[in-house]
Amino acid sequence: MLGVFNMSKENIFVYFIGTAGSGKSTLTATFQEWFNRRGLDCVVVNLDPGAESLPYSADVDVRDWISLKEVMREYGLGPNGAQIACADMLALNAQDIKSSIESFKTDYVLLDAPGQLELFVFREAGKYLVDFLNREKSILAYLLDPLLAKEPSGFISQLLLSVSTHFRLGIPQINVLSKADLLTKEQIENIEKWSKDSSTLYEDIQKEEATVYRELSENLFKLLDEFGGYTHFITTSSETLQGMEDLYTIIQMEFKGGEDLLSD
Numbered sequence: 001m002l003g004v005f006n007m008s009k010e011n012i013f014v015y016f017i018g019t020a021g022s023g024k025s026t027l028t029a030t031f032q033e034w035f036n037r038r039g040l041d042c043v044v045v046n047l048d049p050g051a052e053s054l055p056y057s058a059d060v061d062v063r064d065w066i067s068l069k070e071v072m073r074e075y076g077l078g079p080n081g082a083q084i085a086c087a088d089m090l091a092l093n094a095q096d097i098k099s100s101i102e103s104f105k106t107d108y109v110l111l112d113a114p115g116q117l118e119l120f121v122f123r124e125a126g127k128y129l130v131d132f133l134n135r136e137k138s139i140l141a142y143l144l145d146p147l148l149a150k151e152p153s154g155f156i157s158q159l160l161l162s163v164s165t166h167f168r169l170g171i172p173q174i175n176v177l178s179k180a181d182l183l184t185k186e187q188i189e190n191i192e193k194w195s196k197d198s199s200t201l202y203e204d205i206q207k208e209e210a211t212v213y214r215e216l217s218e219n220l221f222k223l224l225d226e227f228g229g230y231t232h233f234i235t236t237s238s239e240t241l242q243g244m245e246d247l248y249t250i251i252q253m254e255f256k257g258g259e260d261l262l263s264d
């Protein structure tokens with residue numbers, strides 16, 4: 001437990017989580033760049049043992065301890081089985097990851113989760129790692145895929161995954177509509193409208209083709225609407241750098257009551 005005492009009290013862990021291809025690694029890189037441009041310090045951690053190439057240079061990289069190719073060879077597993085085995089190994093290497101992070105002195109730790117959401121969220125190792133590193137100082141940026149979120153039922157399915165992630169990991173969570181540059185202004189305004197006034201989302205679901213899936217969407221909507229607040233999101237783009245300030249501000253508000261590191 002020595003590490004706990006070494007760790008800076010200000011250390012904040014930001015996990016980037018979302019379905020494969022939602023833009024986690026790219027947003028991690030962009031947010032790191034945004035930090036650096038402002039003279040702020042952060043440590044970037046790659047948690048994906050299967051990552052072939054990364055858009056940032058990782059300060060801490062699980063591939064130093066876990067290799068997808070080696071696991072495939074050693075245990076005679078195919079790529080899918082090996083991904084699962086590697087995800088579970090994150091727990092075995094939690095102390096290595098923690099010690100490595102602690103060797104940097106920093107306020108922010110940005111963690112890029114494995115490509116496949118379920119490997120981190122629905123297996124034990126992800127939750128274990130969040131607890132082990134410091135649950136109290138952790139926040140999750142949940143990436144909503146814009147190409148799915150632009151349709152009412154797609155938006156609902158993305159929110160459902162976001163809510164499942166929240167229930168599973170139980171730490172503060174920010175919904176992030178990523179790759180906003182891929183959507184038209186109208187599409188973004190539409191999603192914002194659903195987010196601000198959920199009755200418009202319900203109306204638009206009802207305009208979709210009448211299938212059993214529409215009925216399912218309506219029922220899922222009612223479930224999500226009952227809990228409230230889950231439709232809120234911020235919009236980001238790694239192309240235009242939109243949303244970085246918003247992301248930073250929300251994180252600051254959560255942990256520092258709005259006190260801005262930039263003004264130090």
Ligand SMILES: Nc1nc2c(ncn2[C@@H]2O[C@H](COP(=O)(O)OP(=O)(O)O)[C@@H](O)[C@H]2O)c(=O)[nH]1
Nearest residue numbers: 020021022023024025026027115179237238239
């Ligand atoms: N246009 C656009 N493409 C993006 C953006 N962010 C990521 N991408 C692309 O989306 C793909 C998946 O991104 P990646 O960060 O690897 O997703 P991950 O699997 O969630 O880590 C890549 O081809 C990225 O170049 C963005 O803000 N705008």
Ligand SMILES: [Mg+2]
Nearest residue numbers: 024025048115
């Ligand atoms: Mg990635």
